[in-house]
Structure formats: C-alpha cells, structure tokens
Amino acid sequence: MSEPAPATNYLNWNYSIRSWLLTTDHKRIGLLYLMGVTFFFAIGGLMASLFRMELATPAGNLVTADTYNKLFTLHGVVMIFFFLVPSVPGVLGNFVLPIMIGAKDVAFPRLNLASWYVYIIGGCITLYVAVTGGLDTGWTFYTPYSSTYANTKVITAALGVFITGFSSILTGLNFIVTTHKLRAPGMTWMRLPLFVWAIYATSLIMVLATPVLAITIALIAIERATGIGIFDPAIGGDPVLFQHMFWFYSHPAVYIMILPSMGVMSELIACFCRRRIFGYSFVAASSLAIAIIGFFVWGHHLFVSTQSPYAGMVFSFLSFLVAIPSAVKAFNWTATMYKSSVSWQTPMVYAMGFMGLFLIGGLTGLFLANLAVDIHLHDTYFVVAHFHYIMVGGALMGYLGGLHYWWPKITGKLYPEWWGKFSALTVFIGFNLTFMPQFVLGFMGMPRRYYSYPVEWQALNVLSSAGATILGVGYLIPMIYLIWSLKNGKPAPANPWGAKGLEWTTPSPPPMHNFEQTPIVTEEAYAYGNEGHGHG
Amino acid sequence: MADSHGPLAHHFDSLEQQYESARLGMWTFLITEVMMFGGLFLGYVVYRTKYPDLFVAGSHHLDITLGAFNTVVLIVSSLTMAMAVHAAQEGRRARIIGYLWLTLLLGGTFLGVKVVEYSHKFHDHLIPGAHFQWHGAGDPVGPIQLFFGYYFLMTGLHAVHMIIGAGLLLWLIRLASKNRFSAEFFTPVEMVGLYWHFVDIVWIFLFPLLYLIGRHG
Ligand SMILES: [Cu+2]
Secondary structure, eight states, rough: OOOOSSSOOTTTTTOHHHHHHHHHHHHHHHHHHHHHHHHHHHHHHHHHHHHHHTTTTTSOOOSSSSHHHHHHHHHHHIIIIIIHHIIIIIIIHHHHHHHHHHHHOOOOHHHHHHHHHHHHHHHHHHHHHHHHTTTOSTTOOTTTIIIIIIOHHHHHHHHHHHHHHHHHHHHHHHHHHHHHOOOOTTTGGHHHHHHHHHHHHHHHHHHHHHHHHHHHHHHHHHHHOOOOOOTGGGGGGOOOHHHHHHHHHHHHHHHHHHHHHHHHHHHHHHHHTOOOTTTHHHHHHHHHHHHHHHGGGGGGGGGTTTTHHHHHHHHHHHHHHHHHHHHHHHHHHHHHHSSOOOOOOOHHHHHHHHHHHHHHHHHHHHHSSSHHHHHHTTTBHHHHHHHOOOOIIIIIHHHHHHHHHOOOOOBBBBOOOOHHHHHHHHHHHHHHHHHHHHHHHHHHHSSSSOOOOOGHHHHHHHHHHHHHHHHHHHHHHHHHHHHHHHHHSOOOOOOOOOSSSSSGGGGGOOTTTSSSOOOOSOOOOOOGGGGGGGOO | BBBBTTSSSSSSSSSSHHHHHHHHHHHHHHHHHHHHHHHHHHHHHHHHHHSHHHHHHHHHHHHHHHHHHHHHHHHHHHHHHHHHHHHHHHHHHHHHHHHHHHHHHHHHHHHHHHHEEEEEEETTSSSSSOOOOSSHHHHHTHHHHHHHHHHHHHHHHHHHHHHHHHHHHHHHHHHTTTOOOOSSSOOHHHHHHHHHHHHHHHHHHHHIIIIIIIOOO
C-alpha cells in the first residue's frame, strides 16, 4: 500500500549544521524544538528529583532552605515556559500541522525559525540565572516579594520569561494564519483534524494572553531596576493588581499546555479505535469554548487575596463552567471507544493514561473552584497534585503519546513497541505514586513550598519520592529507545498505523515540501467507516 | 513576505494568497499589541480611579501645547503614510520614497519633542524613584509617583514603537530604491502602514488619558 520512499527527504537532503541552524522548513524546526524541549525537560526534571530527595525526610538536610526555594522556582519556570508551553505546539504542531492541512510550510517560515531562536535565547538567560544566583520567587513572581524584597536574579529571570513569551506569540500567530490561509483545496474547516482545531484554539490564547504576561513581567523588572513602584504598597501601588494581571495570562496558559494534548488525544483515539471521533463538531467547538471561557476564570487564584467575595462567586461559577467543554471532550472520546475494537499500541496506552490522569486532575479542579473548600486547600499540596495531574498527567502524557504516534513519520523509523508500552505503564504507575499521596498530604494541610515538614507526614512523602524515582525511570526509557531507534529501528512505511489523515499519505520521512503534488481533500476527517473493523 | 528570489515565496500558490496571509498576520500581531498596551492601560485606569485628585494634579505638570503639537504631527504622518501606501499600489517609485521620507521626518519630529518633554520632567525631578520631588498636595512619596510612573511607561513603550517604526520606514525606503515594489507587489509597504497607523492610534488614546482628562482651565 505504500510505495518505496523517495531518495531525498527533508532529513537527508543536506547534513550540514548550517542547513539545520538556518532552516526554514517547519519539519526541521519541529526537530529543533524537540531538542530544545527535551533538554529543558531534563533540567526541570533534575531539579524536581533534587527536591523530592530533600522531601524524603522531614528535616531539611540535603539542601538549605534558600536552595530549596530556588529549586522549586526554577523547576516551575523551566517546566512551564520552556517545556510545557512549547512542547506540543513547537514539536508536533510544527511538524504535523502544515502537513495535516496539505500545506508546504507554515505561513511565515522565517518567523518560525526566529521564534525558535527567541525561545533558545530566553532559555539561555534562564540557565544563566540558574547558575549565577538563581531565583526564589516561585514561578509566579508574586509582588511585592519579587519586586522589592527578593535577593535573587529577578530582573534577569524576568527578561528570560519576557523574551521566550515572544516565541509563543510568534508561533501562535504563524499557526493562526497557516490554518486560515494555507489549507489545501477541499480542506474545509469542518474537515480539519481535531488536532488542528486544538492547536488553532491554543494559538488564539497564545496571541491574546502572552502579551499581557510580557508587560506584567516587564513591569516587575522595571520596578526593580528603576524604583517606579507600580506594585509597591509603600507608594500606594497594589501588589494584588499583579496577581490579576499574572493570572490573566497564567490561567489561560494552563489551556495553552493542555489543549494541544487534547488535540493529540483525538487523533490517537480515532486512529486506534478506527472510528470517526463521536460528535466531531462538538469536540472541535469545545476547543474554542475552552479558549474563550478560559479567559474569564483567573480570579479563582485570588479567592484568598483581597478580591471581593462577590467577584469570587462569579469566578467560582465560571470555573465550574469551563469544566464543561473539557467534559464534552472526555465523554466524546469515551463514546468513540465504546464497542470499537481498540488496538493497544503504545500511543493508545499513553492516551488511556491521559484519560485517567486528566479525569482526576479535572475533577479535583472542581474542589478548588469551590470557594469554601479552596480556603482549606489553598497553597497546599492538594493544589500541587491537582495541577500536576493536569499538566504532567494530561499534557505530558499527550505529548509522549503524540511523539510515539508521529515518530515513524518524523524519523522514518519504528520504535520498539514492547519498550514503548512498558514505558507508558511505568510513567502511569510512577506518576500516580508520586502525586496521589500529595492529594492526601494537601488535604491534611501540608503547605507547598517548604523544605521541611512534621514527622507525621513522612510516610506519604516517602511514597511520593519513591514514585518520582519510578517516574524518572519511565521518562528515561523512551529517551533511550527513541534515540536507539534512529539508527537501529526498522524503516517505517508511509502509514504504519493504517491511519487516516494527509500526513499518512506522504512518505516517512516526508519529502522537503511535504507532498509531491498539493493534495485535494474529498472526505471528512477520520473517514474510517468504509474500512470495516479491526486493523487497517 | 518577499525575499531575494522574487516576490512569491515557495510555499504560497499565488501572490494573492501571500498578500492575504501577510495581512492576517499583521492584524493578528496588532491584536497582540493591543493586549500588551492593554496591560498598561488597565493599571492606569485602576490607579486613576483610586487616586483621582492626584492624577489630575499630575496631569497639570504635562505640557499640553507640546502634547497637542505632537498629536497633530502624528495625524499628519498617518496621512503621509497612507499616501505612501497609495503610491505603492500604483507602483510610483519616486512618490513612495518621497512620502516615506516625509513620514519619517514627522516621526522624528514627534520623538524630538518627546525628548524635550522628558528632559523637562527630569529637570523638575518628576521621574519616579529616589530623586522624585513633589511640591503639590499629597505625599511626595505617595501615589503621585504612580501617575508619573505610568506616564513614562506608557509614552516610553509608545516611543519604542515609534523608533521601531522609523527603522521599518528606512527598510522600506531601501527596498523602494531597489525598485522592489510594483502595482502587483506592495505588501511590505501596506503592512508597515498598518503598524504605523496603529502606533498613531495608541497616541490618540494616550494624549487625552494623560494630558487632558480632568483639566478644566
Ligand atoms: Cu486557574
């Protein structure tokens, strides 16, 4: 069913370093992002393993309190701004989105390369901060601590985040224009793969929210550098204004991180259940609904700040409301799977991991959206566990599932399937062991961001640290066998999964301009119906 | 956008598709700019509502004549920019270059006047921070500094945009003198035009907000 791959493809037409560093090919830029996000994931993971080691004992004995503060701060900054935000859009979005819509590239290829460089420059600045004094404000940069009192590299760190924000803005802008203007003939909006819908919705958030983060973070740096006290209560400034502006970006940023993985989920479930996604248009619209409603819930981070209780009620209601479109997705995925013949390949195992973990993360979010309950749970490990279930359990599982799914397309090589499933299960078990105890700890009142704790909580903390070790191994395994497969993997056919979608109609790895001729689309997405059951 | 291999980039099918993409991209970019300035406008409105009298007192220290002069300068520069775009659509090279220079001159005038205004503020110790001095009503280390803080942040960010705009104008002048534009391809001129108009509109909001509101006589 697949003809032999042509001799030249996007990988082998030129091996020089220059051809990589100056590439404007969206596929190569996707791989540049892959290297960047993998590197920063390793850095962020290393910090997490250090402070999980510290937390194995109640007393602070491995690192000092100051070092501990810097570890969790940089863990958050690195993982959020340099891994989660760019991961799925930067790697998978860049690689497959143009191919999925039948385009030769993104709308602005040079801007695309520029956004990678901007990301790397921001990352280097952050690394510089890490080795020359660190940052101890928490990734949230709360004022007035960050603007007045902290003795760490706040200005430089703010600069790193500010700069990398523009990478996100430019990526989002590129995807919006690409999706609007570069679709192949016949690729109507209602024929778009749901991954494209999800990335499109994500891009809307990126271009609308990120500039607000940029100006907010810039204000902190300016305030520290010049003494213009925008958030300084000593001259009448309002530190809580910072919280409003920060969360106006940072709540939608949660959806920047999770929506792309939800898009991956739709692709995986359709492919491995051999079904069109049940309620396609609802799933597509729910991405937009999440993007829109997500802008009006930021106040749930300020339930215990000075926000008025009436505003709190509105934000609480809206936070419950935003759970609905996520639930629409989860129900439609389940309905797609219902009575289908699922084939349990690695990406599908990851997809099921996503379902389980995202479900727990989403439902515990409802606890926190509840005004009264949040008073008790605010700033405890319950919150830490909740957002890790969403952002690691959800977003990262989706990313890994997608990476395995498109790996044969990206590299032209198959990865070892047994090891793939083994890693997915290890990650799932390790993840639950790490974060499930943290729900209990948080409910018992253990506050986040302390390097020591009462001895009664040690058993649960040891469980969590043990889980983190398993989780670390679970992440290491794919890194090893995926790299191994580059040289030793079996060559991948054009369509190893028997999946629908334009990216599977072109050879693996794809030729330089993606398609020999511009494809003409004549059917809806996931048109599996005419194939009967079972494997394609 | 165009590169040295002719106006149509390889990944577009037609000049029209390329033009529409550039336009949508530019509009999207301008929306991000609105959001970024929006963050500053928000803070300004919050503090103005909180300290109305001090903000009025602060605005009395801004030079309304220079502000009004600059407003006129920018409106005229928008006109010359629009004329440059029009000339580009007709592919008249000499006119494009002439109008671009005129726009650049007006932009430079605006920035020059801004430098004069800033140096007055510096002279009067109205720059927030350790050297700030205030002889009017209210605490000198109090919220009056917020007014001048926002004045410098908002007009400063605007001025940065003007400087970038000036750089873009120079880039266009270079392209135009290499005869890169024609009636078929004038996208860069139009895109920079959109940007220039946007930066002007920001000033149209800044001027009344900072200089005019609450100043009766
Ligand atoms: Cu939130």
